[in-house]
Amino acid sequence: MSDTVALSLPVRSELLVLARITAATMASRADFDIEEIEDLRLAVDELCLSVVGGARSGTVRLEFSVDEATIAITCELDRSGEPDDGDVPGEPDDLSIRLIEALVDEHGRDSAGGRRRAWLSKRRSRVEH
Amino acid sequence: MELTFEINEQVNGGVPVIAVVGEIDVATAPTLAEHLGVHEEAGAAAVVVDLLGVSFLDSTALGVLVGSFKRLRESDGTLKLVIAEPRILKVFEITDLIRVFPIFTTVDEALQG
Numbered sequence: 489m490s491d492t493v494a495l496s497l498p499v500r501s502e503l504l505v506l507a508r509i510t511a512a513t514m515a516s517r518a519d520f521d522i523e524e525i526e527d528l529r530l531a532v533d534e535l536c537l538s539v540v541g542g543a544r545s546g547t548v549r550l551e552f553s554v555d556e557a558t559i560a561i562t563c564e565l566d567r568s569g570e571p572d573d574g575d576v577p578g579e580p581d582d583l584s585i586r587l588i589e590a591l592v593d594e595h596g597r598d599s600a601g602g603r604r605r606a607w608l609s610k611r612r613s614r615v616e617h
Numbered sequence: 618m619e620l621t622f623e624i625n626e627q628v629n630g631g632v633p634v635i636a637v638v639g640e641i642d643v644a645t646a647p648t649l650a651e652h653l654g655v656h657e658e659a660g661a662a663a664v665v666v667d668l669l670g671v672s673f674l675d676s677t678a679l680g681v682l683v684g685s686f687k688r689l690r691e692s693d694g695t696l697k698l699v700i701a702e703p704r705i706l707k708v709f710e711i712t713d714l715i716r717v718f719p720i721f722t723t724v725d726e727a728l729q730g
Contacts, residue, residue, distance in 0.1 A: 501644035508673070526704050533642060533675045583676040583712050590711040 491517070495550040499543055499565070507532050507550055511561060518554045520612045531591040531608055532561055538580035538588070538597065539565045539606045557612040564605040580606075621672075624652055629728055632663050636724075638670035641678035649678065653685040653696075660692050665727045667699040674708055686718060695719065697727040 495510055497503045511532040515525045536548060546567035553560045580597075588595050588608060597606035622639035633656050641649060649666075656664045666682065668674070686696040697719045700706050709715040721727040 501642075504643055505640070523704070529673065530675060530708070533673075537643060537676060581676050581680065583679050586712055587676060587708065 490555045491553070493552045495552070497548045497550070499540055499546045499548055504533060504536055507536050507548075507563075510550070510552055511559070514552045514554050515559055515610075518557070518559060518612060519614055520559070520610075521614055524610065524612060527591040528559065528561075528610055531588055531610070532563070534584045534587045534591075535561060535563045535595075535606050535608055538584045539563045539604050541580065541604075543567065558609055559612075560607065560609040562605065562607040564603060566603055568601070568603070622648070623670075624648060626652060629665075629724070632665060632728055633661055634665045634667055634724060634728075636667040636670060640673035641671060641681075642673065642675050643677040646677040646681045650681045650685070653681065657685060657688045657692075657694075660694070661689065662694050663697060664689060664694070665697045665699060665724060667724050667727075668705055669699055669701055669724075671702070671705055674705055676712075679708065679712060679714060682718070683714065697721060697730065699724050699727050 491514065493510060493514060495506060497506060508529045511528045512525050515528045520528065540548060543565060546565050549564045549566060551562045592608040592610045595606070595608040599605065622645040625636045627634050635652050637649060639645070653664065682696065682698070689696050699721050700709070701722045706715070709718065709720065719730060721730055
């Protein structure tokens with residue numbers, strides 16, 4: 489199975505739950521176990537927090553890809569075209585980074601211009617028969 | 618979109634017990650901070666936060682709890698947590714906060730501890 493789902497959200501705290509729901513749904517469909525699904529729910533939440541920081545405007549674009557036994561999630565903050573209202577996104581919280589490191593197999597981040605991006609991937613432990 | 622989130626407060630033997638139900642994230646953590654702030658300002662000697670009904674908790678929630686713990690400690694108070702769910706406890710283990718907070722598995726133990 490190979491699936492890709494894209495999600496585009498305005499920066500609003502109450503919408504972050506949609507990223508968690510999407511990650512859990514994709515992981516469940518890909519046969520991840522309950523603990524792995526919970527890990528991914530928390531990891532994608534922290535991924536978004538690490539990208540959004542203190543920003544109060546912009547668009548968060550998420551892409552969820554499932555391929556074989558791996559789920560990959562990319563989160564990007566796009567603030568192009570937004571007024572410069574001084575709410576510059578801050579550096580990710582140390583707790584956030586520690587959680588992501590513990591919960592996923594690979595992760596990273598970069599930034600360029602008005603965009604910030606972070607990604608993660610997690611492999612399913614359950615072996616397909 | 619509304620998360621399942623509710624806070625119920627009671628005072629037991631003079632100790633405020635804040636019971637949280639639902640998911641604590643960046644959208645709901647400020648409400649918990651408000652409740653804790655009332656007891657910080659009142660100079661509470663101890664506050665119990667009952668997380669037995671919490672199904673999800675992220676670094677924003679941890680930040681609120683750590684901040685409150687520090688402020689209460691400055692006035693010789695303490696913040697006790699009640700956690701029984703392994704996946705919630707796991708968040709405290711990963712971040713080493715399990716060594717910071719007094720953590721109990723029931724509210725009664727927290728009140729006595």
